[in-house]
Ligand SMILES: Nc1ncnc2c1ncn2[C@@H]1O[C@H](COP(=O)(O)OP(=O)(O)O)[C@@H](O)[C@H]1O
């Protein structure tokens with residue numbers, strides 16, 4: 001049975017697309033056929049992060065409107081076996097995604113894939129609600145700061161009241177907390193919330209903590225999901241998160257400040 | 273024997289009474305919105321009876337239809353006029369609302385905290401004896417920011433956190449077995465004996481029967497501790513459990 005996983009947050013710029021790309025890739029790496037859908041109509045970011053922007057011919061909206069078949073629109077990832085991307089259109093307006101149209105495409109995808117990862121747009125309005133409407137599970141991406149936690153809380157409320165599962169009184173959408181851009185040094189300095197603070201406020205199970213890292217930026221610029229970089233802490237943290245998503249036990253890493261490194265000495269000199 | 277399609281029964285309900293002392297069409301909307309804003313949630317969607325018993329103004333000058341629009345704009349649901357003076361009876365009938373005879377004066381004022389007394393407008397509820405047992409509403413999942421839960425006619429039990437930006441309301445008591453970070457309003461239809469109990473008091477706002485306190489009024493003895501909120505005369509008191 002295919003699982004639909006929405007990657008959502010309320011707030012923009014917290015790492016939804018980065019996480020969708022990493023987690024979708026991780027699921028495929030582990031042998032599960034996976035498609036990542038870009039629901040951010042108008043922005044179209046996922047194809048850039050996946051490095052397939054030059055291969056986009058047809059998109060999600062074309063398929064909904066019957067202007068292209070799913071086969072024509074799906075882009076096969078060149079690096080990871082069993083991974084496909086369904087890009088968003090850059091030009092059309094957000095109303096192009098109708099409930100009926102999305103439902104039809106998802107039904108077709110369910111026949112072919114084990115996992116359908118939906119990269120949500122920011123906000124709590126229509127676009128975000130459409131991305132989460134059909135979800136079985138939700139990965140709520142949160143940065144360790146008050147406004148992001150508050151928005152995550154709102155999106156959790158919407159998941160439990162406005163999703164199809166909620167509407168039909170089925171088993172609730174399974175919730176996962178993914179804390180991203182975590183910077184232990186700034187937590188110690190009291191400039192950011194700790195993982196414990198975020199967990200305590202949102203009260204949902206912790207799927208992973210992704211450290212703030214330059215490797216993520218480098219990866220997006222190169223169009224390679226950071227999970228493919230096994231040397232990067234952020235890549236390792238995403239790998240752990242995918243394992244946990246699949247039910248494995250993994251201890252959380254990279255939660256504490258690292259011992260005085262070169263960078264820390266350089267940056268920390270002026271403080272105090 | 274055939275079963276009837278319906279029954280006509282008598283019943284008593286608790287309603288909010290808006291008692292008009294004076295009507296100034298210019299000032300009324302802002303006075304009303306100010307009043308409603310001070311007790312958010314309390315009046316939302318509430319059935320309201322507009323009592324003209326103590327109306328001082330020249331009767332003919334009152335634009336009843338306009339006043340109803342203002343009430344509806346503020347989320348109130350006017351259902352009837354009470355004690356309509358001679359000169360206004362036609363106008364009242366034209367609005368389509370029911371017209372009730374003068375009340376027996378059993379109403380009890382809800383004190384909405386005011387910076388200054390606002391004599392033009394008084395809001396109180398009619399206390400009706402509660403005959404049946406009170407239904408309890410039990411919520412097991414977190415109440416999230418932007419959500420509102422209302423236990424009508426009884427108590428509310430929440431076995432999860434109430435987030436900042438969330439609002440829980442009950443006609444009776446509220447019990448929260450998790451942190452209370454949002455707003456909790458007990459006795460929203462005037463039950464002054466209602467209380468709020470919570471495991472971790474970190475509320476943005478607490479209220480019993482229309483008496484409010486904001487978070488900055490919570491002292492160290494109760495902040496982030498198990499606490500209860502009760503009305504002591506006219507004073508809302510928060511004490512450690
Ligand atoms: N762990 C991280 N460390 C550093 N930068 C990150 C991290 N995660 C995301 N970013 C950066 O944050 C920005 C927003 O990320 P993106 O995934 O596009 O967010 P969203 O989809 O939520 O808007 C991008 O520039 C991305 O490279």
Ligand SMILES: [Mg+2]
Pocket residue numbers: 016017018040045120121
């Ligand atoms: Mg994005």
